[in-house]
Amino acid sequence: MKKFFVVLTIIGLIVILNGCNGENDIDNKAIDIEETNENNEDQKVNEEKTEDERIPSINFSLPDGKGNEVSLSDYLGKVVLLNFWGTWCPSCVDKIPLIEKMSKEYEEDIEILSINIQNLPQERSVEGVLEWLDSRGFDINVVFDMDGSISNSYYVQYLPTMYVIDREGYVLGYIPGGVDEGTFRQLMENIIQ
Template sequence: MNKKFITSMVLAAAIIIISYVIFTNISAQEVGTQEGDAAADFTLPSYNGEERSLSSYEGNIVIMNMWASWCEPCTEEIPELMEFHQQYEEQGVIVLTINMNSFERKQEQAEKFVEQFDMRQTPALIDEEGEVADLYNLQYLPTTYIITRDGTIAEKIAGEINFKQLEEKVADQL
């Protein structure tokens, strides 16, 4: 009887452990930079003097745009990103712009860019040391990530994006 009890307990423990491993692996979401991954969190200073974390926007759709002041496609798309932010902010859409400061020729150019396009109306962050560039393996400017309300990367867009394309890409998430 003692042997049966021990065998039963070992079997029950094995079932519990196997069930735990199976169910936690199914529900665990990998942090990364590809569609379907949980967006990697970071904290950066903003042009408004505050520090902001990506995770502080959870519950919103985040359009995370990485740019540099010398980048012509960045210059073309920023006005539409600012307009998109103004039009959809009340629906829980945040345009989060990140200056790739380590790619800038001069810091003053980035600051002028922010002023020129009135980017302080949105969270405008500064990747001073290239932390986010490295974290997201940035290879092209501009690069935009669309992040769902639960922090999952829905899409990565390398290259310029416009207002209409953004509307199409977030329409099913609103």
């Protein structure tokens, strides 16, 4: 688990400049960089924290644009990656093929839920996003944050941003910006162990 936090911290530092919306101002509770120091054996990681110290994820129900509502709580027992994105964001778009590939490769262990933020003025309509995905042959699990309340609840200010939710529904951390395949694969391997 310590490897996971080290990888997550490194990813965050590497990709901070790759996003679309400026700087990320996430509450420091999400990832405590001091806890990710692999060389400090005395420090504890999330799995060793008490219930009061762990950060619970914020549950939501969002439409998928096809008449269904998808809730985060539907995925309890599975690791969930919440990928906040927009079609207008070049870094977000560049990562869709990787997200698609990883979601198929790790489908037994994780669920990647791509949350399209609809209240941004540059974003397409729900129908427009679905058509855009279809026209490019993308097959990702997408839901729509219509009023931005979910992205606000998760303090998303930088796109893409990915949150990692553990099997019990607690936030393990977040990744601002995009990642390359090698880093993504290493992250997945650390998560599912």
